Amino acid sequence: MLLIILLFSIVLIASSGLPAMAFRRRSNRGQILTTILLTAGCAIGMGTLAAYGLGERRVWHLVLPWSTPLGRPAFTLDALGALFLLPIFGISALGSAYGIGYWPQTRNPANGRKLGIFWGWMSAGMALVVLAGQVLVFLAGWEFMAISGYFLLTTEDSDSAARHAGWIYFIATHIATLALVAFFILLHLIHGSLVLWPVHLSGTPGSLAAAMFVLGLTGFGLKAGLVPLHVWLPGAHAVAPSHVSALFSGVMLTMGVYGLVRIAGLFAQPPLWWGITFMALGIISAFLGIVWAMAQQDFKKMMAFSSIENMGIVTVGLGLAEMGLTLHQPILVTLGLIGALLHMVNHSLFKPLLFMGAGSIIHATGQRTMDSLGGLAKPMPRTFVLMTLGVMAITGLPPLNGFVSEWIIYLGLLHTTVEKSSLSLIAVVAVMLAMTGALALAVFTTWISTCFTGKPRGAAPARAHDPSGFMLVPMAILGVLCLLIGIVPVLVTPALSSALAAWQPDLRLPAITAILPLRSFTLPILSLLLLCVAAWMVSTIWRRRTGNFTNRTGTWDCGYAMPNGRMAYSGASLLQIGARLFRGIILSRRQTPDIRGLFPAPARFDRATPDPLLNQLIEPAANRAGDFAVAARAIQGGKVHLYVLYIFLILLILLTCMVFAG
Amino acid sequence: MLSHLLTIAFEILLLILAPPLLPGIINRTKAWLAGRRGPPVLQTYYDLRRLWAKKPVISNTTTWLFVTAPWLTLGAIFLAGLLVPLGPGTAPIHFTGDLILFVYLLSLARFFTTLAALDTGSSFEGMGVAREIAFAVFSEPALFLVLLVLVKIAGSIATGAAPALSSPLAGLSLSILLFPAGHGLISARAMAAMVLCAMGLFVVLIAECGRIPVDDPNTHLELTMIHEVMILDNSGPLLAAQIYGSSLKMLILAALLVHILVPLDRGLNGEFTQLWVLMLIGLPITGVIVGIVESTMARLRMKSVPTLLAVASLLGAFGFLLLVG
Numbered sequence: 001m002l003l004i005i006l007l008f009s010i011v012l013i014a015s016s017g018l019p020a021m022a023f024r025r026r027s028n029r030g031q032i033l034t035t036i037l038l039t040a041g042c043a044i045g046m047g048t049l050a051a052y053g054l055g056e057r058r059v060w061h062l063v064l065p066w067s068t069p070l071g072r073p074a075f076t077l078d079a080l081g082a083l084f085l086l087p088i089f090g091i092s093a094l095g096s097a098y099g100i101g102y103w104p105q106t107r108n109p110a111n112g113r114k115l116g117i118f119w120g121w122m123s124a125g126m127a128l129v130v131l132a133g134q135v136l137v138f139l140a141g142w143e144f145m146a147i148s149g150y151f152l153l154t155t156e157d158s159d160s161a162a163r164h165a166g167w168i169y170f171i172a173t174h175i176a177t178l179a180l181v182a183f184f185i186l187l188h189l190i191h192g193s194l195v196l197w198p199v200h201l202s203g204t205p206g207s208l209a210a211a212m213f214v215l216g217l218t219g220f221g222l223k224a225g226l227v228p229l230h231v232w233l234p235g236a237h238a239v240a241p242s243h244v245s246a247l248f249s250g251v252m253l254t255m256g257v258y259g260l261v262r263i264a265g266l267f268a269q270p271p272l273w274w275g276i277t278f279m280a281l282g283i284i285s286a287f288l289g290i291v292w293a294m295a296q297q298d299f300k301k302m303m304a305f306s307s308i309e310n311m312g313i314v315t316v317g318l319g320l321a322e323m324g325l326t327l328h329q330p331i332l333v334t335l336g337l338i339g340a341l342l343h344m345v346n347h348s349l350f351k352p353l354l355f356m357g358a359g360s361i362i363h364a365t366g367q368r369t370m371d372s373l374g375g376l377a378k379p380m381p382r383t384f385v386l387m388t389l390g391v392m393a394i395t396g397l398p399p400l401n402g403f404v405s406e407w408i409i410y411l412g413l414l415h416t417t418v419e420k421s422s423l424s425l426i427a428v429v430a431v432m433l434a435m436t437g438a439l440a441l442a443v444f445t446t447w448i449s450t451c452f453t454g455k456p457r458g459a460a461p462a463r464a465h466d467p468s469g470f471m472l473v474p475m476a477i478l479g480v481l482c483l484l485i486g487i488v489p490v491l492v493t494p495a496l497s498s499a500l501a502a503w504q505p506d507l508r509l510p511a512i513t514a515i516l517p518l519r520s521f522t523l524p525i526l527s528l529l530l531l532c533v534a535a536w537m538v539s540t541i542w543r544r545r546t547g548n549f550t551n552r553t554g555t556w557d558c559g560y561a562m563p564n565g566r567m568a569y570s571g572a573s574l575l576q577i578g579a580r581l582f583r584g585i586i587l588s589r590r591q592t593p594d595i596r597g598l599f600p601a602p603a604r605f606d607r608a609t610p611d612p613l614l615n616q617l618i619e620p621a622a623n624r625a626g627d628f629a630v631a632a633r634a635i636q637g638g639k640v641h642l643y644v645l646y647i648f649l650i651l652l653i654l655l656t657c658m659v660f661a662g
Numbered sequence: 663m664l665s666h667l668l669t670i671a672f673e674i675l676l677l678i679l680a681p682p683l684l685p686g687i688i689n690r691t692k693a694w695l696a697g698r699r700g701p702p703v704l705q706t707y708y709d710l711r712r713l714w715a716k717k718p719v720i721s722n723t724t725t726w727l728f729v730t731a732p733w734l735t736l737g738a739i740f741l742a743g744l745l746v747p748l749g750p751g752t753a754p755i756h757f758t759g760d761l762i763l764f765v766y767l768l769s770l771a772r773f774f775t776t777l778a779a780l781d782t783g784s785s786f787e788g789m790g791v792a793r794e795i796a797f798a799v800f801s802e803p804a805l806f807l808v809l810l811v812l813v814k815i816a817g818s819i820a821t822g823a824a825p826a827l828s829s830p831l832a833g834l835s836l837s838i839l840l841f842p843a844g845h846g847l848i849s850a851r852a853m854a855a856m857v858l859c860a861m862g863l864f865v866v867l868i869a870e871c872g873r874i875p876v877d878d879p880n881t882h883l884e885l886t887m888i889h890e891v892m893i894l895d896n897s898g899p900l901l902a903a904q905i906y907g908s909s910l911k912m913l914i915l916a917a918l919l920v921h922i923l924v925p926l927d928r929g930l931n932g933e934f935t936q937l938w939v940l941m942l943i944g945l946p947i948t949g950v951i952v953g954i955v956e957s958t959m960a961r962l963r964m965k966s967v968p969t970l971l972a973v974a975s976l977l978g979a980f981g982f983l984l985l986v987g
Contacts, residue, residue, distance in 0.1 A: 331831070375783070377725045384725070388777075397770045398763060407766075411759045414834055417810065418817035424986040427810050431975075434765070434806040435799060441769055442795035445776050449791075454783025455723055515831055517757045528767075532737035536730055539899055555721040555782040556895055569780075569788020577796035581968060 003062040003075055006048045006131065012041035013092065014124035017117030025109040028100070034116040035096045038123070042093035045127070049082050049089075059198070059502070061133060068136055076133030076197050079498035083341060084130045084258045086495075087348035091250045092123035094474035095243040095352065101470035102359050103155075103241050111155050115241070121148035122247065129255055135184045135194040142180065142255075146173040149252060153240040165235035168614070172222055172232035179219035180259075186212035198502065201266050209267070213274060216263040217281075224256025224311045227285040231614040234296075237304030238368075242359025245300060246352035249307045257314055257344050261337075264322050265503045272326045279319030283429045283436075285312030288585065290439045294575050295586045295609040299370050299447055300358055303351070306394065306443065309436060310347045313409065314340045316429060320412045327420065330509045335412035337503060338496050338512045343405035345492060346485065350393035350402060353478040357387040360471055361451060364464040370450045370571040374457040379464040382472055384452045386479045391444040393482040396437055399528060401485035406437070408516065439578065446574040455565035489518050572607075587612045672938075673748045677740070681909040682706035684916065684949045688873075691953025706909065710902045718898030723783040731778030732896065732903035735771045739907050742767035743914045747837045747921070750937040756837035761809050764836060765802065768870070771907065772798060779892035790891035793964060797876070797888070800971035801869045804862055807978025811859040812839045812922070814985045815852050840921045851984050858981035860922045865974035867919060867952075869967070871912040874956040876967050913945065920944030 016037035020030030052060070060077040077085075096119060105112035125148060128141025150173070154166035188194055190201060190208055201209070218229065225233040233253075237245045264270070264278065289308030296302035317340030324332025360383050367373055377384040393400035413430040416423050466472065485492055493512055500509060513519060572579075579586055586609060593603030610616070635646075686703040693700020702708075720728065745760045745767075747753040753760075776794055779787035816839045833839070869876045872889030881887055893904040924940050962970060 397773055398766055403766055407759060407762050410762045411831060411834055414813055415831055418813055427982055431803045431806055435803045438799040438802040445795060449777055449780035453781040528737055528741045532734045535733040535737060552720055552722055555723050555784045568783050569785050574792045577792055
């Protein structure tokens, strides 16, 4: 019954964009109606999830009495699915509200309604993926999500960059679908049924299972953006409107994670190499993602690369859980999976927050390049505070939520090195994760300070302003949630624990609160807050009392008069040392001018950082294949007698085969 | 119980009062080696008192962040200090997994310092921040490797006579790492590993606290410095908070170093006075060693600093390999 309400909410979400078609092109009313319908759908969905009870261990099934070639469409909801539904409903509603301020119909008459329709479809498609209880429903939801994603990211289809990125996304997502179809065929061969989740395969996995694992990893890894399957991701996030990037990064990538978690849970006794593969892919993605993020000037692209990093961290946690299954270490299973799922939830809070903040900057200044901004903290104080929270969350600093999940994953890694001497090399992963953390801190400190602090670097920020309430309130909600989970992580642990139980129902896994002092964890964090506030208060009060508060003057300029914003350290110069140290990975192409003589001619310095994999490997290969296809077109002459000749030739060949075979 | 409370009270008191002593000792050592008389050992205390009474000058470019950040930095470092046991027994705050919090609190402090530095919009601060965040990419893994070696050693000791820990991960706490329960003897390999990781930690201490050969605490020449240039625009109580914070950081890392280097620690489990004596001698000795290093070495070129920190990581890694093999 409740599952029917959930399906109804999905239908409502999917159709939320349609009524707006009846309104005028330049009227905001349709958009507001769309948001109201969508929010209502999401609220109903959230309410149903609340009724489901995130602490419960029930599994709901619903089979529709329709006949299809692949059996009856079925829907399933277990605690793991419920956890992944939360960000879909939450971010979809918040993003849509943000869109009223960011992408108003009045200013985007050409594509506002299109965005509204596909926004609903995409959210509904993702919810369908999670609710699918049968392969057909799953693939239908997957395609729904993939295709509406294409239309969302090419919202500005007049922009050739958007069309190009959309094209790459389209190809990538269909390779993923192809791999998944093959994956489900193999799953059907092994399992014998098309009914999904929870699927628990017995026995020891053989070579068929290995092929299935690789196919599933390809399909879902493409969606999650794991290196080397990430090539579609940065471009797509950069060209899409910011709230669409938020939906992509915060929710769509987690669909890939959802699939990976499901694959990881197929066997109660997976081979060791599955876990090692997850962990290796994860740490490589995390490290390369953040190193590549360092070289980006477009901050939306930088955030997209950081999504690759975070998906990598999630996969490291998953690998830990998988190894725990293989090695009969229930503690590792708990730490790994809870860490991975919590990091997934966290990422779907702080990354939309950051993308919405990036959108607010673009909205206020029209700039997407870090180094042409500066000094926005004064005209946009609220955005600045929220972005400080977001940056602290994504870099894993206490007391925000990112710290809690990274903390759990680190402890899992440390525990492995102590318990299993044969797996001591896991220490390498822990150290690389620490390095990744430091790099993320460098990248995001640079971003926030280049955009917000100091003096303006160009003319644009002069008319900058804090965004309207439609944009600010969703961001504030996300920021508060980040802080809340960081300070009181036990708020989410019941949902995570029941998801863990749904993942491997037959195992007796220790509760995360029994292993880690999550309850008492609040103490040091709170004391830190109190301490700082107290110190600041004491100093302020003391200053006030003595009467000499402060002197204000300019920044110390070493006696050179009037340095301007353009002379300040830019984002590129802040990250220059790091970028040079990792130049073997970043592979920037730079054109350094040749400066000679006492009075050199005007010179120009250029630096471009193409994606090494996409621009130097995949695109040339694809072009070569395209050339080959063009050459092969010669056999399609368009003349009837030529085709008759082909038929005759084929018949001849077949006959010869028959004669010799017979 | 009472002695436990007394220990904690004494630890907190030491954490609050002792930090400015370390720069004093270092400067005194440097002066002594250079044949000068040098400033009094208590000079930093006088400086802090003077700065506290001064009227701060604040740049017009800055925002609320600039005024709050020194206090947030200080708070984060102080909390990190509460996680490190200074004397015998446990630290004032200890729980499973606090060693990760320790590392991240130091990151938090760095975050606020760098952000406040860039808040001034000055290129000098920018230079310092660029170096600080780039070198952190190397010093953080080094610190992590040191902690990994400690985890591994504590694990190998605890397996002998497994004490009843409240949870299987309870060993992952600084208080327990430094005083592992159980009576397994420390093998020669573990000793060697500890020496290696102490060397690594010493490099990290030098880098984190901005001493020669990584950074020069005495110059204000923007081309040569990291930490000093980041706090260039701080004045009055804000500068006091920064100076106090960095000396506090040095005290914490030095205490870790003393704990690692004194293998007696592990045999003296619970012997109250001896441990205090060791710590109270060890901290000034660390200061003297830093002073000697400063007097005998020149500052490295900025390009070579990542190499130095990579060496620190390698020392930790070799220590780890010793324990694995």
